Amino acid sequence: MRPGLETRPDFPVLAQQVNGKPLVYLDSGATSQKPRQVLAAVDAYYERDNANVHRGLHALSMRATEAFEKSRARIARFVGAADPAEIVFTRGTTESVNLVAASWCSANLRPGDEILLTEMEHHSNMVPWQLAAARAGATVRYLPVAGADAEHGLDLDRLDEFLTPRVKLFAFTHISNTLGVVNPAAELCRRARAVGAATLIDAAQSVGHEPLDVQALGCDFLVFSGHKMCGPTGIGVLYGRKALLDAMPPYQGGGGMIENVEFSGSTFKPAPERFEAGTPDIAGAIGLAAACDYIDGIGRPAIAAHDHRLGELARAALEELPGIRVLGPRAGSPRAGMVSFAFANIHAHDVVTVADQQGVALRGGHHCNMPLMKKLGLPSTARASFYLYNTEEEVAALAAALRKVVKFFG
Amino acid sequence: MSENAEFYQAVIDDHRRRPRRRGPLPTANRVAARENPTCGDLCTLRLRVEAGRIVEAAFTGAGCALSQASASLAASSLEGLEFARAAALVAAVEKLVRNGPGAVASEETPGDLAALAAAHALPARHACALLAWQAAGQALQSPEGADRENA
Ligand SMILES: Cc1ncc(COP(=O)(O)O)c(C=O)c1O
Numbered sequence: 001m002r003p004g005l006e007t008r009p010d011f012p013v014l015a016q017q018v019n020g021k022p023l024v025y026l027d028s029g030a031t032s033q034k035p036r037q038v039l040a041a042v043d044a045y046y047e048r049d050n051a052n053v054h055r056g057l058h059a060l061s062m063r064a065t066e067a068f069e070k071s072r073a074r075i076a077r078f079v080g081a082a083d084p085a086e087i088v089f090t091r092g093t094t095e096s097v098n099l100v101a102a103s104w105c106s107a108n109l110r111p112g113d114e115i116l117l118t119e120m121e122h123h124s125n126m127v128p129w130q131l132a133a134a135r136a137g138a139t140v141r142y143l144p145v146a147g148a149d150a151e152h153g154l155d156l157d158r159l160d161e162f163l164t165p166r167v168k169l170f171a172f173t174h175i176s177n178t179l180g181v182v183n184p185a186a187e188l189c190r191r192a193r194a195v196g197a198a199t200l201i202d203a204a205q206s207v208g209h210e211p212l213d214v215q216a217l218g219c220d221f222l223v224f225s226g227h228k229m230c231g232p233t234g235i236g237v238l239y240g241r242k243a244l245l246d247a248m249p250p251y252q253g254g255g256g257m258i259e260n261v262e263f264s265g266s267t268f269k270p271a272p273e274r275f276e277a278g279t280p281d282i283a284g285a286i287g288l289a290a291a292c293d294y295i296d297g298i299g300r301p302a303i304a305a306h307d308h309r310l311g312e313l314a315r316a317a318l319e320e321l322p323g324i325r326v327l328g329p330r331a332g333s334p335r336a337g338m339v340s341f342a343f344a345n346i347h348a349h350d351v352v353t354v355a356d357q358q359g360v361a362l363r364g365g366h367h368c369n370m371p372l373m374k375k376l377g378l379p380s381t382a383r384a385s386f387y388l389y390n391t392e393e394e395v396a397a398l399a400a401a402l403r404k405v406v407k408f409f410g
Numbered sequence: 411m412s413e414n415a416e417f418y419q420a421v422i423d424d425h426r427r428r429p430r431r432r433g434p435l436p437t438a439n440r441v442a443a444r445e446n447p448t449c450g451d452l453c454t455l456r457l458r459v460e461a462g463r464i465v466e467a468a469f470t471g472a473g474c475a476l477s478q479a480s481a482s483l484a485a486s487s488l489e490g491l492e493f494a495r496a497a498a499l500v501a502a503v504e505k506l507v508r509n510g511p512g513a514v515a516s517e518e519t520p521g522d523l524a525a526l527a528a529a530h531a532l533p534a535r536h537a538c539a540l541l542a543w544q545a546a547g548q549a550l551q552s553p554e555g556a557d558r559e560n561a
Contacts, residue, residue: 349538365448
């Protein structure tokens with residue numbers, strides 16, 4: 001199956017009208033839609049196998065445990081992990097970052113140390129580190145974005161200035177959810193390793209869109225959410241190299257993560273169970289594995305090419321509009337399948353509300369990156385983001401909706 | 411643009427295009443500023459209060475069409491009101507936006523103000539519609555004094 005029209009029967013939610021117009025869903029950067037195959041996998045689990053994992057000795061519990069662990073192995077394969085034990089299930093990107101910021105930092109971060117981030121991080125890859133640094137007496141620094149208007153890629157010429165031996169961890173996004181910039185993740189990991197810093201990649205915007213292999217990237221941690229890659233909400237992943245995970249203290253305490261509990265104290269299982277206290281989101285894990293199957297059935301190279309093509313078409317169409325500023329990489333630089341933009345005299349909220357009246361679903365706001373918005377000199381932007389089920393006709397519908405916006409507010 | 415009638419009604423569009431009472435108010439003796447950091451909307455509302463009555467009101471600010479039109483509606487409809495009546499109006503508009511047109515008697519939000527009911531259907535925009543009114547509520551409670559920004 002090819003991305004685009006052929007996939008649309010798999011996404012029942014897309015076949016509806018909004019405000020009397022066919023829905024044009026261009027907000028997959030916030031959350032993707034889910035194909036029938038994922039919904040069916042979740043339903044089948046609840047209808048046939050539902051039981052708690054890792055504790056029951058009865059048939060259903062064993063089936064549920066097997067399905068849960070098979071999902072873990074499937075996801076390990078999806079990201080190229082050497083060992084399923086390197087896959088920790090979490091609630092999403094945010095919890096995965098918080099887990100590392102709480103656990104790894106408590107064991108490894110000392111007063112005077114630095115955590116290096118970039119100016120284009122989502123709040124969820126910023127605030128947990130600020131909290132961890134404050135606890136440890138460490139400092140957070142930010143690699144700047146380049147360009148006079150601050151909307152291009154990272155300022156790699158200044159990397160050496162920031163990536164010093166004081167840096168214990170470098171956390172950065174693979175694809176910026178605001179700019180659509182694709183960062184050179186493997187290169188950044190290599191440079192971090194050279195100064196002895198651990199690395200964490202926020203793959204929330206990339207893992208369902210582009211081919212990705214944690215071993216080729218050479219990262220220590222990689223985090224993502226199921227809901228942005230055709231999977232259910234409530235499930236996400238922390239990939240961590242086994243040696244690092246096994247040396248980390250627990251995150252939350254509870255059932256499932258202990259080896260032995262005495263009134264005087266407890267001992268803990270190795271990863272991944274050590275970090276999965278309590279009953280996990282079993283159905284979510286199964287749904288996420290089904291999402292991996294679905295995505296690989298189409299192929300991530302084909303999805304990436306499709307997304308990029310729609311992103312470029314949109315960029316070109318939008319740049320025709322009067323008074324618009326299209327953010328993101330220069331033509332020719334890698335751009336993910338999304339376009340953020342701002343009109344000189346029209347607030348992003350008004351753009352999004354009027355587009356919604358045309359059935360076109362956009363995101364408008366600060367995209368969970370307030371400091372970057374300040375640097376861009378914009379209170380907010382609107383964003384169209386594309387995925388495997390979007391079509392060229394929808395790019396045309398976007399352009400038509402925005403022409404109406406301009407006409408209405410002009 | 412008929413499909414937008416529900417939201418960007420003529421009234422809101424009119425106040426956006428030709429804002430009433432926008433600008434400084436050098437004689438103000440009550441002032442309050444509100445900001446909505448999630449979208450960058452700003453509103454400063456200035457009142458000149460004499461003998462328990464708002465004799466003049468004006469706003470400055472920047473932001474989306476709804477926030478600015480609502481500020482224009484707020485400043486123009488508060489002018490001339492007794493203090494207690496102004497506070498009641500602020501409360502009624504808040505109820506109108508949050509709970510919908512059924513929640514307030516039509517005489518509580520007279521005239522053009524009824525247009526703000528359109529914002530009820532857009533929960534994500536309640537903050538835009540109410541920014542100026544919250545500033546008004548704050549200004550009504552603020553201690554009397556010269557507006558330093560204008561001094
Ligand atoms: C780059 C990036 N990082 C992190 C997140 C947070 O993901 P979640 O809310 O699923 O934890 C998002 C989603 O908005 C994102 O785009």
